[in-house]
Amino acid sequence: MSDAPWTIETICDALGAPTLAQRFLGEINRAPAHQLLGVFARWERIAKDILAAVERGRTLAAYDARGEELPGEWVDVTDRVLDEAARIRTRGAA
Numbered sequence: 001m002s003d004a005p006w007t008i009e010t011i012c013d014a015l016g017a018p019t020l021a022q023r024f025l026g027e028i029n030r031a032p033a034h035q036l037l038g039v040f041a042r043w044e045r046i047a048k049d050i051l052a053a054v055e056r057g058r059t060l061a062a063y064d065a066r067g068e069e070l071p072g073e074w075v076d077v078t079d080r081v082l083d084e085a086a087r088i089r090t091r092g093a094a
Contacts, residue, residue, distance in 0.1 A: 006044045014047035016054075 014019040026042045031039040063070050
């Protein structure tokens with residue numbers, strides 16, 4: 001995003017998913033006047049984090065597409081994720 005000020009519209013756009021945008025709009029519309037800036041600031045931070053993650057993903061995808069080693073230090077957590085998924089399946093979905 002450019003250096004333009006964030007607006008309700010730009011936050012909704014940056015959130016990407018309609019469900020997130022609806023959640024944001026619901027919170028901003030229900031917030032009492034004295035909480036509006038806090039709610040706005042929290043969702044602005046979320047939107048910025050999402051945009052940064054998207055940009056990081058695109059950068060990594062470009063490395064991958066060129067067949068290059070991904071930058072940074074990577075820790076393989078595949079086994080941990082698979083173990084957690086198995087635990088969740090045995091408990092059943094909430």
